[in-house]
Every structure is written in C-alpha cells, then in structure tokens.
Amino acid sequence: MTIFSKIIAGEIPAYKIAEDDQFFAFLDIFPLVEGHVLVIPKLEIDKFFDVPDDYLSRMLVFSKPIAKAIEKAFPCNRVGLAVVGLEVPHAHLHLVPINGIDDLNFTRGKLKLSPEQLKSAQEKIVRELTS
Incomplete structure (x- = not known):
C-alpha cells in the first residue's frame, strides 16, 4: 500500500482539497510553490500512463476546477x-x-511550510473551489 493509498484511506492526514469516488486532491506538504496540489486516482497504479484511458480523461476533468x-x-x-x-x-x-x-x-529545493501556512493555503483553494 502506497503512502497515497494511506492518505485516501484516512490513515495519514492530508490537507484535502477535493475528493470524489475516483480521485483525491490534496496539498503537497513539500511544495515547489505555495498552492501546489497533487491529484491522484483512487486506483493504486504505479505509472501515470498505465492508468486506464477513461480514468485519465476523467482525472483531467476532475483537476480543471481545482486548477482554476x-x-x-x-x-x-x-x-x-x-x-x-x-x-x-x-x-x-x-x-x-x-x-x-x-x-x-x-530539482530545486522544496518549500518547508508550517502547518498554519498549509492550512491557510488549503482554505484559500477550497474557498475558491466552492464559490
């Protein structure tokens, strides 16, 4: 079981942005820049291009409002x-x-944000997502 599967299962806490029956989006806790989000399928598949075609297209559609x-x-x-x-x-x-x-x-250094900064970033994105 990967760390991402443990996040999906709620075994590891995450700064969740969005979730549906197929995908989970959450903040990268070591972001390149503030607001960096990871989107993962709930299927545990190692390589991105091994994800089934229908999942790949739905993954982009799921990601679109998050990106906005x-x-x-x-x-x-x-x-x-x-x-x-x-x-x-x-x-x-x-x-x-x-x-x-x-x-x-x-390849450059990742940011080390405090839990308060991560929570603030999460709240900003979720607020825009739900408005």
Whole structure:
C-alpha cells in the first residue's frame, strides 16, 4: 500500500482539497510553490500512463476546477501541470501555480511550510473551489 493509498484511506492526514469516488486532491506538504496540489486516482497504479484511458480523461476533468481555484487563490500567470512519478509509486499529477518555467523545476529545493501556512493555503483553494 502506497503512502497515497494511506492518505485516501484516512490513515495519514492530508490537507484535502477535493475528493470524489475516483480521485483525491490534496496539498503537497513539500511544495515547489505555495498552492501546489497533487491529484491522484483512487486506483493504486504505479505509472501515470498505465492508468486506464477513461480514468485519465476523467482525472483531467476532475483537476480543471481545482486548477482554476488555485489560479484565483494564488497570484500566478497560470497553473502548470506536471507528471513526474518518481517519488511515490502511485500515479499522480501536480497542479502548480506558476509565473515562469522555473516554478516547475523539481530539482530545486522544496518549500518547508508550517502547518498554519498549509492550512491557510488549503482554505484559500477550497474557498475558491466552492464559490
């Protein structure tokens, strides 16, 4: 069972942004920039392009309102999307508020936000998502 499956099961706490019967979105606790969200399928599949086709398309549709909420919650040029998949063997995509290409540079240091900062980021995104 991956750490993401444990988050879905509620065994590990997460800063949840959205959930439905197929997907779960939550804040990356070591974000590239504030407002960085992970979207995962509830199916435990290692590689992103091994996810069934119908899930892939629904995953993007599930992510769309979240990306729009991130864009409203955090000043940015747009929300970038990245699929890397090396750190956790569970398919996932990254939604990252960006102003330049370097904001999607996964080789640079990650932010270390306090629980209060993470909770604030979560609340900003959820507020925009539900408005």
